[in-house]
Amino acid sequence: MLNGRTVSLLLILILVLAACSGGGGGEQSQGDTQKNESNPVTDRGNEVVIGVTAEPQNWDPIDTFLLDWSTVANSVFEGLMERTLDLELKPGLAESYEYLDDKTLEFKLREGIEFHNGEPFNAEAVKFSFDRLLGEEGQKGPQYSNYTSIDSVEVIDDYTVQFKLNTPDPVLLTKLAGYGAVIVPPGYVQEEGDENFNNNPVGTGPFKMTEYKRDQTIVLEKNDKYWQEGLPKLDKVTFKVIPEASTRLAELQTGKIDIMKRVEVAQADSVKDSGFLELMEVGTPTVYALRFDTSKKPVDDVRVRQAINYAIDKQAILDEIMGGYGTLISTFQSELSFGNNPDLEPYPYDPEKAKQLLKEAGVAEGTALDVYIPGDDGNFKEIAQAVAFYLEEAGLKMNINSVDQTTLISDLIPNANAGHMYRMGWGGWTLDFDNTAYLMYHEGEQWNPSFKDEKVEELLAAERNTVDENEREAIFKELTEVLYELAPEVNLYQAVDLYAVNNRVKNFQPPHEDRMRLEEVTVE
Numbered sequence: 001m002l003n004g005r006t007v008s009l010l011l012i013l014i015l016v017l018a019a020c021s022g023g024g025g026g027e028q029s030q031g032d033t034q035k036n037e038s039n040p041v042t043d044r045g046n047e048v049v050i051g052v053t054a055e056p057q058n059w060d061p062i063d064t065f066l067l068d069w070s071t072v073a074n075s076v077f078e079g080l081m082e083r084t085l086d087l088e089l090k091p092g093l094a095e096s097y098e099y100l101d102d103k104t105l106e107f108k109l110r111e112g113i114e115f116h117n118g119e120p121f122n123a124e125a126v127k128f129s130f131d132r133l134l135g136e137e138g139q140k141g142p143q144y145s146n147y148t149s150i151d152s153v154e155v156i157d158d159y160t161v162q163f164k165l166n167t168p169d170p171v172l173l174t175k176l177a178g179y180g181a182v183i184v185p186p187g188y189v190q191e192e193g194d195e196n197f198n199n200n201p202v203g204t205g206p207f208k209m210t211e212y213k214r215d216q217t218i219v220l221e222k223n224d225k226y227w228q229e230g231l232p233k234l235d236k237v238t239f240k241v242i243p244e245a246s247t248r249l250a251e252l253q254t255g256k257i258d259i260m261k262r263v264e265v266a267q268a269d270s271v272k273d274s275g276f277l278e279l280m281e282v283g284t285p286t287v288y289a290l291r292f293d294t295s296k297k298p299v300d301d302v303r304v305r306q307a308i309n310y311a312i313d314k315q316a317i318l319d320e321i322m323g324g325y326g327t328l329i330s331t332f333q334s335e336l337s338f339g340n341n342p343d344l345e346p347y348p349y350d351p352e353k354a355k356q357l358l359k360e361a362g363v364a365e366g367t368a369l370d371v372y373i374p375g376d377d378g379n380f381k382e383i384a385q386a387v388a389f390y391l392e393e394a395g396l397k398m399n400i401n402s403v404d405q406t407t408l409i410s411d412l413i414p415n416a417n418a419g420h421m422y423r424m425g426w427g428g429w430t431l432d433f434d435n436t437a438y439l440m441y442h443e444g445e446q447w448n449p450s451f452k453d454e455k456v457e458e459l460l461a462a463e464r465n466t467v468d469e470n471e472r473e474a475i476f477k478e479l480t481e482v483l484y485e486l487a488p489e490v491n492l493y494q495a496v497d498l499y500a501v502n503n504r505v506k507n508f509q510p511p512h513e514d515r516m517r518l519e520e521v522t523v524e
Contacts, residue, residue, distance in 0.1 A: 040255030077182035077203035143180030295450035307357035339433025339476035370419030
């Protein structure tokens, strides 16, 4: 049943949507005209064309941290460990692994594998890749900091390597499935140079990159010598870089592409209405929150932070603005993350409790809060307006400041200049709460300008001092309960990604983390 406030919110949202550019309405109309239309793709053969939003400009794995890199290069490069589309962690180029002690991890490597240029994959290639990642070249890039627990990689024989660690690292195997840890060909990189490698990458993956036109197209062709028998099944995959969502949808509807990445919520019905397209959704580890700068009054008071959490109807926001595509979260991590505490429920919508807490904290009616959000996130603009409405109902005023995303992340947040609250999206790429918790709550981290709590520090140190998963899980359970009470942010939702796929494409499974796996994909 709708209460008065929900009705008011809905009216506001209707006005907000009407004030927007009309992109959603236009796309709906376009979709309607194509309903039941026959499939326009008839002559593409054993090739799939995928529309993506962007490309990384640089294919060297140690130079990037972009999901746009992993979408394509996940088919070109491989690591010692890998994650399946169902997020199972298993050996990749390694045949097996064993911890000899807390600081020595040994890998047995698969034999008979070649890089795309014919170089053999072996222990020397593994050592070269990690010496490069941890050396002068790697230290210039964003991947280095994830692997600093590795002291050295030692070659035992042609197909055995040992990782010597300077400290126990409970998340190392997960990290080794990350794209910064993929294995590169030593001879090719050394002979052709880094600049050439940036534009002409070579790996061991199921597809080899045969053409790259910056900001336009990337062509992958089948690796006929791939080590997994019978794979890949496609002859060719072409990625087209199409930043505008409306253009991507139009190319999908006219058959110029087969798979569309990043379908917007407003476009979902257009895809559903088509006679030859399928809308596919997948939960991601990415979460969104409004984080507090706890050095600023009045949000330095935990009662105020809790009050703001109670004041906002997050379910209504998720339903009405995000079309229901998302999952509410109780702490700043997804349900896919190791360390997630399923026993914690998100703060309920309780405006009367919010008012009571604000009164106890001595917050005057009409107190203003500055909030910073990235200007290029249309969905979050609407969310911020809805939050402002709810806070006004509780007696607070919210000033929304839209700024460039890079400025927000790289300058304003680290320097504590992002107001009382700011939007934070977080990918959670390790699928382990360690990465998020440490960078968000440990004192002195880049994106933690002010939050500090002694108990949190104690628990963060404890979870990093053991590789026992049961022990770490218990520590994370306590940590999430402490953070829940301290409320260092308003946790909003875990994102869902939407893909649109032509019916001619078979066996495509949308990835949880943007890293497409295409070796099993076929076409009709």
